[in-house]
Amino acid sequence: MKSIIVWFRQDLRLSDNPALAHGAKSGLPIVCLYVLDDETPGDWKMGDASQWWLHHSLAALDASLRKKGGGVTLRRGNAAKIIKALMRETGADSIAWNRCYEPFAVARDAALKTELTEQGIAVTTCNGSLLAEPWEITTQSGTPFKVYTPFWKALRARPEPDAPLRTPAKINFHADVKSDALKDWTLLPAKPDWSKGFDWTPGEKAAHDALHDFLGHIGGYGTARDIPGVDGTSRLSPHLHFGEISPRQVWHAVRDHNHTQGADKFLGEIGWREFNHQLLFHHPHLPNSAYDERFAKMKWRQSDKDFTAWTHGQTGVPIVDAGMRQLWQTGWMHNRVRMIVASFLIKHLLIDWRKGQRWFWDTLVDADLPNNAANWQWVAGSGADAAPFFRIFNPVLQGQKFDPTGTYVRRFVPELASLPDKFIHRPWEATVPPADYPTPIVDLAVGRDRALAAFRALPRR
Ligand SMILES: Cc1cc2nc3c(=O)[nH]c(=O)nc-3n(C[C@H](O)[C@H](O)[C@H](O)COP(=O)(O)OP(=O)(O)OC[C@H]3O[C@@H](n4cnc5c(N)ncnc54)[C@H](O)[C@@H]3O)c2cc1C
Numbered sequence: 001m002k003s004i005i006v007w008f009r010q011d012l013r014l015s016d017n018p019a020l021a022h023g024a025k026s027g028l029p030i031v032c033l034y035v036l037d038d039e040t041p042g043d044w045k046m047g048d049a050s051q052w053w054l055h056h057s058l059a060a061l062d063a064s065l066r067k068k069g070g071g072v073t074l075r076r077g078n079a080a081k082i083i084k085a086l087m088r089e090t091g092a093d094s095i096a097w098n099r100c101y102e103p104f105a106v107a108r109d110a111a112l113k114t115e116l117t118e119q120g121i122a123v124t125t126c127n128g129s130l131l132a133e134p135w136e137i138t139t140q141s142g143t144p145f146k147v148y149t150p151f152w153k154a155l156r157a158r159p160e161p162d163a164p165l166r167t168p169a170k171i172n173f174h175a176d177v178k179s180d181a182l183k184d185w186t187l188l189p190a191k192p193d194w195s196k197g198f199d200w201t202p203g204e205k206a207a208h209d210a211l212h213d214f215l216g217h218i219g220g221y222g223t224a225r226d227i228p229g230v231d232g233t234s235r236l237s238p239h240l241h242f243g244e245i246s247p248r249q250v251w252h253a254v255r256d257h258n259h260t261q262g263a264d265k266f267l268g269e270i271g272w273r274e275f276n277h278q279l280l281f282h283h284p285h286l287p288n289s290a291y292d293e294r295f296a297k298m299k300w301r302q303s304d305k306d307f308t309a310w311t312h313g314q315t316g317v318p319i320v321d322a323g324m325r326q327l328w329q330t331g332w333m334h335n336r337v338r339m340i341v342a343s344f345l346i347k348h349l350l351i352d353w354r355k356g357q358r359w360f361w362d363t364l365v366d367a368d369l370p371n372n373a374a375n376w377q378w379v380a381g382s383g384a385d386a387a388p389f390f391r392i393f394n395p396v397l398q399g400q401k402f403d404p405t406g407t408y409v410r411r412f413v414p415e416l417a418s419l420p421d422k423f424i425h426r427p428w429e430a431t432v433p434p435a436d437y438p439t440p441i442v443d444l445a446v447g448r449d450r451a452l453a454a455f456r457a458l459p460r461r
Contacts, residue, residue, distance in 0.1 A: 024168030060203025070173030098128030103284035134281035137250035207239035229407030349448030399425035
C-alpha cells in the first residue's frame with residue numbers, strides 16, 4: 001500500500017508545517033519520522049544543551065501526534081540511509097520535508113532528493129523555517145546582500161507572508177512502524193545533571209505561550225531588550241530554532257497584535273535571523289573561517305587558562321561572569337551580554353572567536369549554526385556588516401549602562417550581592433573587595449591596547 005514519509009527536522013510542530021500539511025492532504029498513510037543523525041553534521045553534531053531541548057521537544061511532538069491517533073517514529077543514524085531503508089520497510093513512495101539550511105544538510109538533502117527522484121519517488125520540499133528563502137532576496141544586480149539594512153528593507157517590501165497553515169484536522173497514520181524509545185537515546189544529562197537550572201518548557205504549545213506572554217509587553221521591547229536584569233525579550237530563540245513555532249506565525253501574531261515601535265524593532269530581530277540564514281547559505285564556510293579574509297592572518301593568543309576562566313565565569317569582570325554563569329545554569333544568555341562576553345573573549349583576551357562559538361554551540365539551548373556563526377563574526381569584526389574591530393566594548397561601562405543597579409550581576413554572581421551599586425561592576429575598587437571573587441584576569445586597558453595592536457597588524461584593504 002502506498003504511503004508517505006513526513007520527515008521532521010527543525011520543524012517540531014503540527015501547525016503551519018507545510019510538509020505535514022502536504023502529507024495530510026495526500027490522504028495517504030503517514031509515517032511521521034524524526035532521525036537523530038549524528039553523522040551528517042560532522043563537526044557540528046548537536047551540542048549537549050540542544051540535545052536536552054530536543055528530548056523534551058520530541059516528547060511534546062509525540063504527545064501532540066498521539067492526540068491525533070499516531071505518534072512520532074524515531075530512528076538514529078545516517079538519515080539518508082535510514083530513509084531509504086524505511087521506504088522499503090513501509091512501501092512509502094513519497095516523502096516530504098521542510099528545508100534546513102546548514103551546509104551539511106543542504107548537501108545531504110540535495111543528494112537524497114536526486115537519488116529518490118531518480119527511483120520514481122515523489123519528493124516534496126517546502127519552506128517551513130524562514131520568511132523568505134535565502135536565494136529569493138537579492139540586490140538589484142541579483143547578488144546576495146552583504147548588509148543587513150537593505151536586505152531587511154527588500155524583504156519587507158515584498159507582500160506580507162502568507163497566513164500560517166492550520167494544524168491538519170485529520171492525519172491518517174501508517175500503522176505498525178517500529179520506533180526507537182526516546183529514553184534510549186540518552187539525550188538528557190545524568191551524572192552530573194547540569195540541567196537543573198534550565199527554566200524552559202520545550203514544545204509547540206509552550207512556544208505559543210511564550211509568544212503570547214511577550215506580546216503583552218512588546219511595546220517596551222525597544223528599550224527593555226537591552227536590560228539583562230528584566231525579562232524584556234521574547235525568549236523565543238530555542239522555539240524558533242527547533243521550529244516549534246514558525247517565523248510566519250510570529251510575524252502574523254505581532255502584526256495582528258498592534259503596530260508599535262516595539263513591534264517593528266522586534267520584527268527587525270527576526271530579520272537578523274533571516275539575514276544570517278542567507279549569509280550561511282551563500283557562505284557555507286562561515287562557522288569555520290573569517291568572512292573577511294584579512295582576519296585569517298590574526299595572531300590569536302593561546303591560553304587555556306584564560307579560556308577556562310571565561311567558560312567558568314571566573315574572569316573577575318562581573319558582567320562577563322554573570323553572562324557565562326547564566327549560560328551554564330540556564331542554557332541561554334541575554335543578547336546584550338552575549339555581545340559583551342564575546343567581545344571580552346575576542347578582544348580583551350585575544351582568543352579566537354571560533355573557540356567561543358564552539359562553547360556556545362555546546363551550552364546554548366538555542367544553538368543555531370547561522371545565528372551563532374554570524375554573530376560571533378559580527379563581534380569579531382570579521383563578519384558581513386560587522387562591528388568594526390576597533391570598537392571595543394568596555395565591560396565595566398556596558399555593565400553600568402545596562403545593569404546600573406547590578407540586578408543581573410547579583411543574580412548570577414552571588415559573591416558580589418552585597419556590594420554597593422557603585423562597585424558592582426568594578427569590585428576590585430571596593431574598599432573591601434569580596435574575598436571569594438577573583439581579580440580581573442586581564443587589565444582592561446592593557447587588553448584593549450593589545451587587541452588594537454593585533455588589529456592594526458592585519459593587512460589593509
Ligand atoms: C555571540 C553571539 C552568539 C549568538 N548565538 C546565537 C545562537 O546560537 N542562536 C540564536 O538563535 N541566536 C544567537 N544569537 C542572537 C541572540 O543573542 C539571540 O537570538 C537572542 O538573545 C535570543 O533571545 P530572544 O529569543 O529573547 O530574542 P528576542 O530579542 O526576543 O528576538 C526574537 C528573535 O529574533 C532572533 N534574533 C534576535 N537577535 C538576533 C541576532 N542578533 N541575530 C540573529 N537572530 C536574532 C532570534 O530568533 C530571537 O528569538 C547570538 C548572539 C551573539 C552576540
